[in-house]
Amino acid sequence: MKYDYSAIEARWKEQWIESDLYKVEIDQSKPKFYVLDMFPYPSGAGLHVGHPLGYIASDIYSRYKRQKGFNVLHPMGFDAFGLPAEEYAIATGVHPADSTEKNIERYKQQLGNIGFSFDWSREVRTCEPEYYKWTQWIFTLLYSHYYDTKANKAMSISELITEFEEKGNKECTAFTSYKENFSAKQWAAYSEKEKSDILSSYRLAYRKIGYVNWCEALGTVLANDQIKDGLSERGGHPVERKAMTQWYLRTTAYADRLLYGLDNIEWSTSLKTIQENWIGRSKGAAVHFSVEGHEHNIEIYTTRPDTIYGATFMVLAPEHPLVKDIMTSDQSDQVKNYQSLSKQKSERERQSNVKEVTGAFTGAYATNPFTKKKMPIWISDYVLMDYGTGAIMAVPSDDERDNAFAEKFGLEIVQVVDKSDYPNAGMHDKVGKIINSELINGLEVKEAISKMCTEIESRGLGQIKVNYKMRDANFSRQRYWGEPFPIVFNEEDIPDSIALDQLPVQLPKTDDFKPTSDGQSPLSRIADWVDTEAGTRETDTMPAVAGSSWYFLRYMDPHNSEQFASEESLKYWESVDLYVGGSEHAVAHLLYARFWHKFLYDLGYVYSKEPFKKLINQGMIQGVIESLPLEKNSDDTLTFVSYDKIEEGKEYAYIPTHIDYVSDYGSNDSYLSADGMSKFLDWRPDYKNAKIIGSDGSAYNGSGDFKFVTKSEVGKMSKRYYNVVNPDDVVAEYGADTFRLYEMFLGPIEQSKPWDTKGIEGVSKFIRKFWGLFFEGDNFSVSEEEPTKEEYKILHQTIKKVDGDIERFSFNTAISSFMICVNELKKLKCNKRKILEPLITLLAPFAPFTTEELWQLMGNNESVHLSDYPISDEQYLVEDSIEYPVCINGKKKTLKSFPADASKDDIEAEIRSSEELSKWTNDKNILKIIIVPKRMINIVVK
């Protein structure tokens, strides 16, 4: 009977929905397993074949675990707030809620085609008030807590207020940016506004003025990862630095726990390293340098206190607050000039001019506390206000940037580390012997560092300090399409959070999505929303990471209107056992989610320290980019040249073409025929008048035997390159099961690999062969006969291999095993129930539709997806005899068969007495014979 996948899929898709097959509830009698896919943003472009890769892998694993007896939570939902929908609204007037809704429906339909076992009753959308009520609630908790460094956890701000009222902040162990000391009496004397400002320096969610990436064209602040090469990722608009009052999350308070928590989770080393580098913990010393003729101290941070004798000058960030106080009048013009230049510089210019050394001398001098020498104080862009103290002691002998700076401005360089014992060491390597440094001469760098640290502390010059690259997370966006902050301000601009019973703060309706000219969010225009009895609302909205920082918890109990999730569900599902997703979320989402989770853990709302126990990074599915070489001429003539005709030394621009026009797409010699070229020109009429040189050197004239070879390269699958393959098309042509199998068959899940639709024939053949095993002509035909030993062996070998492969997430090799198995059974014409029935259950996670159909044809009433996973039986796997490769000095000469239970001695004796022995060894001396039981025989000769 023909394998009619579309009828099969349509039938079971409906049947599964009707029977709530994938609906899951808490079941204390079963062990739980939580499999999660990364939260998709429903873009207008829909899914391409790359997106489902991870979903298929996690779906196979979920189904596998369920058949193994686990109660599996495998939900899906949508990260529905975000800039693209808002941009689209500005461009078209379509409300983001409407376009988002439409996009989600399309996503769900596309996902539905692929046969995932999602429990859609648990779907969440971050843009729905029932969901963002709890996002806002968690924010109010962050607002009302601070981090205590002694208890090492978040604590209520009210406890801190009590402490201030009783003792001031002298003994305070809270993590803070607040530097001043005050007594209980002083605290009592502060105004409400002053108190509020001080507390703001302690809260885990707080407001401060910060330099942000301001994009004038988009009218919004962008996150670092939304900027590429100094331009906004979306739209490519220029980005500059601008000071604004913003909400921040005090992620730095959790830096250590975020860092050390990585030790206890199963993530790839690359992902862990990305987070480690992002957190960027370093240990060093904060040292005060006195400024000549001033009371001011300059505090610097260094990881190399051992080089302090080599510190010959100082550099401050241009925006450092001390600059205006210490600069001399004759230098003030230069300094001010440099400051304004550096302020004007866009982020892009700052990045592209890394190699260029610039700076200005303030005219002031500091004193090196150890050498007592005068150190000129400079300002320069290469010192960042945000990191450390915004000031450095420059050691030109042991720091490349300081060295370049000293060279350029003719500053003194004193060698302090002798690296002659380490010829391969670079300037930054912490090795060598200290010289020219009175106190520490002769010491190795490591010893010198610790000696200097003690020295600095005992002399009261400074203290040991841990620093982080990571900054507090900017949490404000001047946008419409995001969660409103649950915050109101009174007439003194003192913020207050909104109580749970008043939540959610609903996003008001509007049809004007443009930001205001001064950079305020569109919400600020809606006066009757902004002004409330309780005060003036915050008009910024939260960034996209807000909703995705805790969504995995909501899936546990998605419809709870009393709590973000019930205690029972949080205790049962606990945390995500397997998380599958791309590495593009390495820092933003994965770090903030860990931060929120740890915070909720501190407050006793969740019961695990880490949200994602094991994480698999799926690779990207790439596309082939087909493009046409366009000669770059000085005049304005346009000439396309077939790729096999391009000349060396000439420059070409490569114009991507829609892959649908290309013949032999994907192969190295793919080309445009006359027909393809005419389609290309219809599509890009701006090239209608271009000269086009074909593969044989002739010019294109619109018809005939024309051939134009295109350049083919592997790259991103993207709308930009017109090479997107839609899974809907593949599913329509080959069926969902074939599509699933093929995505997995392409290669290891973590690796990136190009999509090649041709290769799908292989798995398509496999599934039809598998189907064919159950039929004789048009009739379903399965025999009740007892299988042979050989047939059992094939089955049980496959079970063993596939089971192990799924555990290792090696789905491509599992599918190979299925192919081998089916090929062999087909050769044996095996149609026995005792072989085929277990095989159906084994294949069910990979090909859910086909196996369900066959399972029912076999006479089963319950779904195959509720069946038990088959267990491999060792008794069928024992071999009677083993073919040993016989090697001479490790090189294989021949094969020889021995009984499986032959001992080493038996084998050696037989080899030694073997007739062919002298032929193999060329009559050389046999030194010894190595026999690895069940593996191989190696004869060592000389």
Place this chain on the structure above:
RNA sequence: GCGGAGAUGGCGGAACGGCAGACGCACCUGGCUUAGACCCAGGUUAUUGAGAGUUCGAAUCUCUCUCUCCGUACCA
């Protein structure tokens, strides 16, 4: 610069330190067919990026180098 991953036929990729190239694509021959597709039978593809070391034995472990992809970047 720094960090991570990787390099195996024409292509995607398999190989607990033990028969390199499983499985699939592509290609070729033959059968089936009016023809093609499907299907069936068979066939073609070696310095495992380079060099050294450890070992009876290395794609696999160690070191050096080259190249590719990804991430990140003035972090003191």
